[in-house]
Amino acid sequence: MATYDFVFDRIGLNGWCEGGGESAAGPMSMSDLLAQAAGEDPSSRTSIWELPFPSLDALHNACAAFPQSRELTKGLENGFLAVKDTLKIGLDPLTQPLSWALQSALYVFQTTPWWIMIPLMLAVVLVVSRSWRLVGFVAFCVMLLAFIDHYDHAMQTLAIIFVCAFICVLLGVPIGIAMSRSNAMQRSAIPVLDMLQTLPPFVYLIPLIFLFSVTEPKLYGIAIILYAIVPVIRLTDLGIRLVDKEVIEASDAFGMTDHQKLFGVQIPLALPNIMAGVNQTIMMSLAMVVIASLVSAPGLGVLVLRGIRNLELGVGLVAGLGIVLLAVILDRVTKAALARVNAAHKY
Amino acid sequence: MTRDVKVSIRELYKIFGGAPQDALTHVRAGMGKTELLERHGHVLGLSDINVDIRAGEVTVIMGLSGSGKSTLIRHLNRLIEPTAGQILVDGEDVMTYGEAQLRQLRRERMSMVFQKFALLPHRSVLENAGMALAVRGICREEFEGEANRWLDRVGLSGYGSQYPHQLSGGMQQRVGIARALTSNSEIMLMDEAFSALDPLIRTDMQDLLLELQRELQKTVIFITHDLDESLKLADHLVILKDGRVVQQGEPQEILLHPNDPYIVDFISDINRARVLRVRSVMKKTSATPGEYAGEVDHDDNLESVIACSQGDIGLCYRVMCEGQQVGVLDMKDLVRALVPTRAADDGLRAKATA
Ligand SMILES: Nc1ncnc2c1ncn2[C@@H]1O[C@H](COP(=O)(O)OP(=O)(O)OP(=O)(O)O)[C@@H](O)[C@H]1O
Ligand SMILES: [Mg+2]
Numbered sequence: 285m286a287t288y289d290f291v292f293d294r295i296g297l298n299g300w301c302e303g304g305g306e307s308a309a310g311p312m313s314m315s316d317l318l319a320q321a322a323g324e325d326p327s328s329r330t331s332i333w334e335l336p337f338p339s340l341d342a343l344h345n346a347c348a349a350f351p352q353s354r355e356l357t358k359g360l361e362n363g364f365l366a367v368k369d370t371l372k373i374g375l376d377p378l379t380q381p382l383s384w385a386l387q388s389a390l391y392v393f394q395t396t397p398w399w400i401m402i403p404l405m406l407a408v409v410l411v412v413s414r415s416w417r418l419v420g421f422v423a424f425c426v427m428l429l430a431f432i433d434h435y436d437h438a439m440q441t442l443a444i445i446f447v448c449a450f451i452c453v454l455l456g457v458p459i460g461i462a463m464s465r466s467n468a469m470q471r472s473a474i475p476v477l478d479m480l481q482t483l484p485p486f487v488y489l490i491p492l493i494f495l496f497s498v499t500e501p502k503l504y505g506i507a508i509i510l511y512a513i514v515p516v517i518r519l520t521d522l523g524i525r526l527v528d529k530e531v532i533e534a535s536d537a538f539g540m541t542d543h544q545k546l547f548g549v550q551i552p553l554a555l556p557n558i559m560a561g562v563n564q565t566i567m568m569s570l571a572m573v574v575i576a577s578l579v580s581a582p583g584l585g586v587l588v589l590r591g592i593r594n595l596e597l598g599v600g601l602v603a604g605l606g607i608v609l610l611a612v613i614l615d616r617v618t619k620a621a622l623a624r625v626n627a628a629h630k631y
Numbered sequence: 632m633t634r635d636v637k638v639s640i641r642e643l644y645k646i647f648g649g650a651p652q653d654a655l656t657h658v659r660a661g662m663g664k665t666e667l668l669e670r671h672g673h674v675l676g677l678s679d680i681n682v683d684i685r686a687g688e689v690t691v692i693m694g695l696s697g698s699g700k701s702t703l704i705r706h707l708n709r710l711i712e713p714t715a716g717q718i719l720v721d722g723e724d725v726m727t728y729g730e731a732q733l734r735q736l737r738r739e740r741m742s743m744v745f746q747k748f749a750l751l752p753h754r755s756v757l758e759n760a761g762m763a764l765a766v767r768g769i770c771r772e773e774f775e776g777e778a779n780r781w782l783d784r785v786g787l788s789g790y791g792s793q794y795p796h797q798l799s800g801g802m803q804q805r806v807g808i809a810r811a812l813t814s815n816s817e818i819m820l821m822d823e824a825f826s827a828l829d830p831l832i833r834t835d836m837q838d839l840l841l842e843l844q845r846e847l848q849k850t851v852i853f854i855t856h857d858l859d860e861s862l863k864l865a866d867h868l869v870i871l872k873d874g875r876v877v878q879q880g881e882p883q884e885i886l887l888h889p890n891d892p893y894i895v896d897f898i899s900d901i902n903r904a905r906v907l908r909v910r911s912v913m914k915k916t917s918a919t920p921g922e923y924a925g926e927v928d929h930d931d932n933l934e935s936v937i938a939c940s941q942g943d944i945g946l947c948y949r950v951m952c953e954g955q956q957v958g959v960l961d962m963k964d965l966v967r968a969l970v971p972t973r974a975a976d977d978g979l980r981a982k983a984t985a
Contacts, residue, residue, distance in 0.1 A: 534749035537708055538763050538814070539737035552753045628753070 286345035288338060301347035368494060375495065379502045382509075385447045386501035390582065393443035398435060402426055413620030421616070425609045434584065434606045441573055441583030441610060448505060448569045452513040453562055459513075460520025460558075461546070470521065481514045485575050493579060504576035511572045515564035523557025524550045556626050563618040570611050584610070637686040637850040638707060638818065643716030644680075645702055645874075648673030651714045664873040676702045678874045680716070684867070686817070687848040689840075691861040691882075694871030700854045703871070704820050707852065708741045709733060720818070738767055742811035746823040748803045750795040756782065756806050757791035763814030774813070781809040785839065801832035805839075812843070821853045825860065837863055858897055862886070862906045870894055883911035887968065895972050903969050904934040912968040913950045913958035920959050926951050929958070933965055 292301055336342040340353040393401070402423070409422050429438045463470045480488075489507055496503040527550050535545045551558075577585030584603045591600015646654045646667075654673040664675040677699045684690045692700050705711040706718060709725060718725045720740065728736065742763060750759045758765065761778035765771070782791060785805040795803055804824060811819050825833045837860060844851060855861050861868055862882050869879040870893075877891045886907060889895045910929040924946040927936050940946050944966055950958040 528749070530745055530747050530749040531751060533710060534743070534745055534751075536710055537737060537741075537743040537820075538766050538810075539734045539739075540766050541734070544766060549751060 286342070287336060288343055288346035291338075292347045297347065301349045364491065364494060372495060379496075379506060382447075382451070382505045383500055383502040385451075386444060386505050389443040389447045390440055390501075393439040393446075394436060398430060401439070402430075409617050412624075413617055414624065415620055418616055418620055422613050425613055429606055429609060432602065434587075434603065437582070437584045437587060437603070438606060438610060441570070441585070441607070444504070444508065444573050444576075444581060444583060445566060445569045445614070448508040448512060448573075449562070449566045451505075451509055452516055452565045452569070455509075456513045456516035456561070456565070457520050457558065460517045460561075461524060461551075463517065463521040464524035464550075473517070477514050477517060480510055485511055485572055486578075489576075489579055498580050501581075504573075504579050504581035507576055507579070508569050508572040508581075512565045512568040515568065516558070516561035519557045519561030519564070520554065523554030523561075526557065527553045556622065559618070559622040559625050563615065563622060566614050566618055567611060570607070570614060574607060634685040634687050636683045637721065638684040638852070639717075639719040640680050640682045640684075640703075640706070641717040641719065642679055642681060643677055643703075643706060643718065644714045645676035645699075645706065645711065646673050646714045647676050655714055675874045677706075677713075680876055682869055682876065682879065684850060684852060686850050688866035689844060689851040689853055689864050690867045690869065691853045691855060691865035692869045692871060693855055693858065693861045695856060697873075698871040699874040700856070700871055701822055702874075704822050704852060704854055707818075707820060708737050708743065738763065739814070740816050741818045741820060742814040742816040744804070744807045744811050744819065744821040744824040746826050748795070748800070748807050748827075750803060750806055750810075752795055754794075755791065756787065756793050756795065756798070759795065759806050760791075760809040760813050762810055763816075777815075778809070778813050781812045782806070784812070784843070785809045799832075801828050801836065804828060804836060808836075808839070808843075812847075816849075818850045818852070821851060823854050823856070826855065826857070833860070840864065858901055859906075862901070870897070882906075883908055887911060889972055899971055902934075903971065904937060905932055907933045907968055909933065909936060909948075909950050909960055910952075910958070912964050913960040914964070915958045917956055918959075919956065920947055920949065923947050923949050923959075925949070927960065928952070933969065936960065936962075936965060 292298055340351060340356070344350040344352045396404075405426065406419050406423055410416070410419050413419075426435075426438075429435055459473070463473050485507070488510060492503050492507055496506075531549060531553070532545070535549050540548065573581055573583055574585035574588060577583065577589050584606050587603030588600050588607070590596060591598075591603060644655055644658060645651075646658065648654060648671075651673065654667060654671050654675075657667060657671060658675060658678055662670075664678075667673055667675050680703060682690070692703060694700050702711060706713055707720075707725075709718075709728075713726070720736065725733070725736065751762065754762070757775065757778050758771070760782050761769075761771070761774035764774035764777060779788075779791060782788065782805075785808050787802060787805050787809065790798065790802070790806075795806065798806065804827075807824070811821075825836050828836060840851075840853075841864065843849075853861075853864055855864075865882045867879065868882045868885055870877050870885070870891075872891075872893050877893055878885055878889065883906075885894065886898055886903070889898060908929070909927055909931050912933065913929070925939065926949045927939065929950050929952040936948065940948075940962055944962040946962045948960040948962075949956050950960050
């Protein structure tokens with residue numbers, strides 16, 4: 285006798301309930317298990333204070349034909365498994381270039397000898413920031429990492445971020461532009477972006493693990509890109525929408541085509557915002573690359589993971605500090621580039 | 632001398648809102664701006680506008696804030712689409728233009744100067760001045776000469792490599808004017824072009840515009856909410872109120888014969904002696920008066936004649952135009968013209984002080 289028996293008695297669905305009796309052998313719900321362990325019969329509760337919400341599980345107790353909530357998750361799983369193969373046919377070739385890009389970036393970053401790599405990196409820092417102080421700081425950090433034998437791991441992490449952030453910008457800026465041009469597009473994209481940003485990063489590793497084999501670099505590549513692409517999209521959209529209405533009106537009044545307006549006015553004027561988005565995207569890919577070490581992403585994250593798994597406190601802490609150093613470097617360099625863009629936009 | 636009509640606005644209506652065509656039937660039946668907003672939730676932008684803009688003249692559109700001036704001027708190059716009506720430029724209906732023709736109109740036949748300058752902040756002054764040419768696909772080397780010529784003309788020689796934010800407001804608007812002139816279009820639209828400038832710079836810019844106008848004879852459509860400015864610049868003055876034309880014509884004519892309490896309010900505290908000209912108060916005659924105190928030019932303002940007469944109202948002057956007598960000015964007529972039209976009892980000012 286379960287709480288909601290009377291509902292099914294009233295509307296005369298008893299026959300249908302019994303017909304679906306085979307699912308009575310289905311899995312027990314968590315609350316049933318707990319109740320059983322506590323030695324009480326779940327159907328003996330009668331007080332109004334203990335009235336259970338008419339959930340799937342409670343209704344299942346009264347009527348066996350009703351599905352349990354575990355069947356919902358199971359259904360989702362089966363559904364996913366069913367479409368997985370067809371999904372793979374499309375997704376696999378589409379994402380294969382990502383694997384290649386990651387593999388070759390990792391190869392290049394690791395096989396280039398350090399005495400070429402480090403000066404090259406410093407040269408890049410100098411070009412984007414034009415600041416010798418920053419170059420000195422970066423040199424110090426990189427040497428420090430190399431000195432404590434974290435150079436290889438740091439390079440792996442950098443290689444992954446390099447590829448992923450690049451792809452984020454490549455995809456994110458056009459998406460942002462499309463959003464800025466149409467309110468309908470913006471309305472439909474914003475919930476997706478919100479979801480990507482708030483979904484715990486571990487959660488979207490789950491379907492990816494089903495789809496791709498854990499040894500493929502694109503698995504973590506996709507996870508990082510999905511997580512990190514949001515800010516560059518948002519800020520491109522925002523930046524273009526914030527461009528002075530009068531300037532846009534002047535562009536129209538002088539007969540600019542949409543193309544001239546986009547590349548001659550909107551993108552240049554949105555550049556400070558787009559650069560701020562790129563900075564955030566890089567920082568978020570760094571955060572994700574650590575989590576992605578769970579699915580075989582190489583780099584400093586692997587050391588952190590080892591620290592947790594084997595309780596090697598020192599290894600984990602030092603690797604963690606290495607990540608902080610990388611984060612500071614990447615942040616300072618992109619901020620310096622941003623500051624230069626802003627200086628050119630002083631109005 | 633009557634000049635050709637360059638731009639002609641015919642029965643133009645603009646209604647903002649969800650179903651403008653429905654609202655249009657109410658407006659055509661005579662519903663006013665407030666009533667339309669209250670009863671149907673639509674904003675009446677413009678209602679039954681008919682204006683002929685003559686080539687080579689400065690047509691000033693004046694009205695208070697919200698009277699629809701910006702809306703009207705933006706119809707001329709179709710930055711705003713009308714709800715109904717025609718806009719004829721050189722006799723062609725702009726409303727029938729396709730995208731390419733419209734672009735050609737905006738690039739080559741009309742240029743615009745904006746209240747807040749609207750220069751491209753990331754481009755140098757030179758590139759801004761040459762914007763109209765750059766948009767047509769002309770490369771920098773080729774437009775540089777033209778752009779520099781107009782920058783020189785508006786008094787900005789040597790500023791070509793600066794950026795707009797490095798210039799003062801007045802200088803930025805000079806760049807805006809140079810930009811419009813470089814496009815070499817026959818029609819210039821100016822939306823409150825001088826309103827953001829302080830009074831002294833503003834007078835400078837007005838003088839610059841008049842000077843350029845004498846030389847270039849463009850068709851200028853100038854918007855302002857300032858009566859002194861409109862009287863100084865206008866060959867033809869159009870007064871807008873709540874999206875309707877209340878009066879249009881020669882500015883002197885409007886001053887002497889305002890046909891609406893709204894305009895009476897507008898003109899009630901200007902210095903009439905300074906803006907009224909001899910030609911609009913004189914008696915037209917070529918017969919030399921028996922006795923006269925001297926000669927005055929037909930374009931002199933009354934203030935200078937008063938100074939000349941030392942305040943003696945018994946005198947009489949010969950009015951001359953290019954060496955020919957065109958009329959006679961009796962000082963009594965002059966004083967009569969100075970009597971202000973009484974401010975209307977139900978006018979804005981009366982309401983404000985009540
Ligand atoms: N996009 C729009 N949507 C709805 N109403 C509008 C829109 N643009 C203008 N209006 C309305 O049209 C009327 C005229 O506006 P307009 O900007 O032409 O006035 P204006 O004479 O240029 O005023 P100002 O001197 O303040 O610039 C106003 O009542 C305004 O509320
Ligand atoms: Mg306006």
